Amino acid sequence: MKLAVFVNEYREPAILDRLKADKFGIILVQNGVYHATVKKDGQTSPVLSKDAEFYVLSEDLQSRGFGDGDVDSKVKVINYEGLVDLIFNDFEKFIWL
Amino acid sequence: MKLAVFVNEYREPAILDRLKADKFGIILVQNGVYHATVKKDGQTSPVLSKDAEFYVLSEDLQSRGFGDGDVDSKVKVINYEGLVDLIFNDFEKFIWL
Amino acid sequence: MGKLTIGCFSSLVGSMTLDFAVKLAEAAVKKGHEVDLWLSGNGVMLGKKGQSKFRDYSYLAGTVEELLKTGKFRITNCEACAKARGIDKEDTMDGFGIHSMDWYLASAFDADRVLHIGGE
Amino acid sequence: MGKLTIGCFSSLVGSMTLDFAVKLAEAAVKKGHEVDLWLSGNGVMLGKKGQSKFRDYSYLAGTVEELLKTGKFRITNCEACAKARGIDKEDTMDGFGIHSMDWYLASAFDADRVLHIGGE
Amino acid sequence: MAIKKLAFIVEKLPYKAETSRLALTHAIASQTVEIYLEDGDNVEPVIAFVGDGVLNCLKDQKALDIYGVTSLEMHLKNALLLDLKVLVCKEDLDRLGLKEDDIVMDAEELGAEVTTEVVPYDQIQQEMESADHLLFF
């Protein structure tokens, strides 16, 4: 299946490691954006070490004081419009954690 | 100071290790009661390893299907009435995490 | 063009999740999709009449009214969740549907995509 | 006997935190203490008139009315938080105070104990 | 004529918020969804408890007596009574030290014929794959 998971909090969701999908996306929204922008003790968030395609919502980045330049290079910045396309064109099923 | 902290979730609150108090209480309420009743992979919750006096709210235990017998021996079971006494007689300041 | 059903169970103001749901609906409608938005739990507060627009609180009523005008957007409150909170029909904004929970499942039935936001 | 000020910022029904606050107030009043309960954020939903008592949803209006009769219990909604949600004076249960946020700080001023429940 | 399968996956704990309760009440609402659909169309729900969410299934929950609110145990029994498919993740029960005897496995006293199924996580993953839509609580 083509599965996208919305990560909306700044901690590692327990279920992430168990989910399997042929195409697997992780979409960072709300306080999930910190995974893409902040390092703790110099370490990148473990969420970014999953085997997945990563996206972050630019509106939620900017609300919190970040710009595109603050985002880890693994992560693609999208806006709400891009998110609609992801939902209809790239993935089929969704989990909001 | 005499400080009591309310732990209301079933995960370890980051701030717990930093708080210092002459008298330190941890009161397990809501989903915090699982710290007193459930072992993960056979391990007692790390919350119970803090240097503190532990209490758990019996009403919240029972709502979730536990009885006094399920509670770790470190933890004292109290009800709302006992909680009022704790608040007025044993502690002065409170943190709801 | 497709149909997106969004279920949102988080409350107005207290959580920005409802802001997310409304903004996503807006973007989808702009692209020509149809959107059903189901509000359950504290999400039903979005339908409360007479909300005030203050800068320190999120305010979505205006956007919802604009979306309803497009004809491509339906928004429905869970009847029991609303009544439990003292929000009955007279207390609900014009244009909102009020249905029991089966409405959401029926909306999901013929949706191309479902985004269920059930978080806390 | 002392005075306990409780601040509760979590919403009715969606979170059992308001149930906790009301039950604690009840127990404290029973023991002869005075209690001020300040509702801010989504907590102001507790003051909404016309809530329905359903088994699948928590219902606190009855307990609050009983507590108000004791004369040892005051309950107050944050005015701005309520208005933002469309809950004005006519929409608020009898016996509730409606004040700006400074009321809470004044209540804390002469409280023996303050339990502030600010969680999410 | 179509049957759409909806997977209700419950990972959140009970009572703090309404999440897991609303999962069950919405799944149960599948009983009446036909009124909105064409003849022969229907919705088939499956409910699966994973992670800490398996704690929703514990027996002897006294929430109604204490807080006046229906317990998750009662919701679960209603689901079984209505022949809904209820799965509980075995690995998570094991991890939390829980046995079948600790959780709601049936609602015989209400006359339910269906029972809870304790299954490996892989089977829940398969349900998610075969479902048309996921509703994660």
Added chain:
Amino acid sequence: MAIKKLAFIVEKLPYKAETSRLALTHAIASQTVEIYLEDGDNVEPVIAFVGDGVLNCLKDQKALDIYGVTSLEMHLKNALLLDLKVLVCKEDLDRLGLKEDDIVMDAEELGAEVTTEVVPYDQIQQEMESADHLLFF
């Protein structure tokens, strides 16, 4: 005549819920609390950001433009303008790789004279000890 000290400790992140916003609006409300009190009585607030809560203090928050809601940055500047004591935990800034330049240190453009103080956690602990009551957000 008494002054009661209230410590507003902010550990939660912004925007997901209202928590940190309400911390600042309530602390600012101390400006008008005298109307309820006897002559000479007053409330003295101190605001401290700890843990991930220091992320509330980042500069350039665009929440008003995007979501139509006051940013935490603006609330923080208001607090400084009103001479409130604002502390930010140094260890937490370090842990998250943040420098003073990344956070709101002043509100000079509004005419504020007071600035944010970056302090070791021990000083925040001392504020908690000397406070009459704690309000933890």
